[in-house]
Amino acid sequence: QHVDNKWVSSSSEIIAFRKVLLNPVTATQFRRFVSLKGDLLENGVLFWQEVQKYKDLCHSHCDDATVQKKITAIIDCFINSAVPPALQIDIPTEQAKKILEHRKELGPYIFREAQMTIFALLFKFWPKFCKFRGNLASDKILLDLERKKGKKMRSKED
Numbered sequence: 001q002h003v004d005n006k007w008v009s010s011s012s013e014i015i016a017f018r019k020v021l022l023n024p025v026t027a028t029q030f031r032r033f034v035s036l037k038g039d040l041l042e043n044g045v046l047f048w049q050e051v052q053k054y055k056d057l058c059h060s061h062c063d064d065a066t067v068q069k070k071i072t073a074i075i076d077c078f079i080n081s082a083v084p085p086a087l088q089i090d091i092p093t094e095q096a097k098k099i100l101e102h103r104k105e106l107g108p109y110i111f112r113e114a115q116m117t118i119f120a121l122l123f124k125f126w127p128k129f130c131k132f133r134g135n136l137a138s139d140k141i142l143l144d145l146e147r148k149k150g151k152k153m154r155s156k157e158d
Contacts, residue, residue, distance in 0.1 A: 017126045021048055032145040033129050034122065036152060040090045041125070044118040047078045047089045051111045058108040067106050074111065075103060091117045 020026040027045060034041035054070045078088045079096050087096050091114045102110055136144055 013126070014123070017123055020126075020129075021045065021122075022052065029133065029141045029145070030122075030125075030129055032142060032149070033132060034125050036145070036148055037125060038090075040088065041122065043078060043088045044090060044122055047074070048115055048118050048122065050074050050077070051115045054111065055108045058106070064106055068104075071103055071106075071110060075099065079114075089114070089118060090121055 020030055027049060031042050031045040034045060051074065054067075054074060057067055057070055076082070079099050080086050081088045087093065095114050095117060099110060099114060133141060
């Protein structure tokens with residue numbers, strides 16, 4: 001739907017996209033698809049999935065030490081990585097700083113803003129992915145994406 005020249009998505013599209021990210025097979029396909037569009041987008045998919053696992057952990061009432069380890073793992077991997085750049089996902093630095101400041105606060109919402117930012121960014125690629133996926137048999141999707149990634153890598157080397 002177009003409203004004032006801006007794309008407005010229906011809740012059913014958002015739910016469908018969420019299901020894709022929660023399904024290991026389609027999430028892998030989507031992750032490979034966005035990896036061709038930008039370096040940090042693939043990490044965005046992984047971050048979104050890890051935050052979902054973190055929220056499930058919070059809701060499972062496991063011990064605080066386990067929850068804190070998961071927070072630290074997500075931060076070390078995506079927000080304050082030892083591998084440059086420190087910020088491995090496409091979120092504003094203010095959001096990253098806020099997460100680092102609140103890293104000791106346990107609870108399901110520490111990554112909420114960042115996860116919503118990433119979701120909105122990835123969701124822009126959802127229509128293109130649907131179109132791409134619609135043209136191929138499901139067992140051919142990853143093969144096609146691997147071939148495209150190989151071509152992209154070879155063209156960077158030239």
